Amino acid sequence: MRPFSAIAGSGVFLIAAPGVVAGLVPWLLSDHWGLPWSTVPGFVLAGGILIVVAAAVLLHAFARFALEGLGTPAPIAPTEKLVIGGVYRHVRNPMYVAVLSIILGQALLFSSWTLLAYAAIGAIAMGSFVRFYEEPTLASRYGADYETYRRNVPGWLPRLTPWRD
Structure with a gap:
């Protein structure tokens, strides 16, 4: 695929998938982000930081693809x-981690149990998709390269030091 097509396709998918999962659905669940902000000390700041950092990771991961x-x-x-490369040297599923972090950031921002439950359901769905579709597909497509990568890089919680061959 040519770089322009890859960038355009990734942009469309960014809107269609993470945009809906981490944007539209939480927007609907939070009364169009109209819920009052959390009164728990530190939740608004922590939620805001989590959202911004996770959004940056998500954009980086899409750019790498x-x-x-x-x-x-x-x-x-x-x-x-x-x-x-990039964030993929530390965690195999940075897009899922970022999307879940954006949702959790919104749950903190609004002290919303509904958004927390949505994040939990999303984590189960994403983990199942990775386990039963993505891992077998990547193993089939990339063979030994994927198995080496999988052995050296954790799936969900980032490693602080990059792996070496």
Whole structure:
């Protein structure tokens, strides 16, 4: 896939998937972000920081797919190369971690049990998708390279030091 097509496709998928999961649904669940902000000390600041940092990680991960992998995160237009650079050197699923962090940031911002429950349901759905679809698909597509990557990089909680071959 050409870089422009990969960037355009990734941009569309960014809006269609994380935009809906971490944006539209929480917006609807929080009365169009009209809930009062949390009165718990530190929750608003922590939630805001979590949202901003997670959004930056999400954008970085999408850029890696387009520029390093020459493809998109969408299953219908996968990458030509296994993406292992940038944030992917520390965690195999940074997009899912970022999306869940954005939702959790909103749960903190509004002290919303509804958004917390939504994040928990999302974590189960995302974990199941990774386990039963993504891992077998990546193993089939990239073979030994993916198995080496999988052995060296944790799936969900980032490692602070990058792996070496």
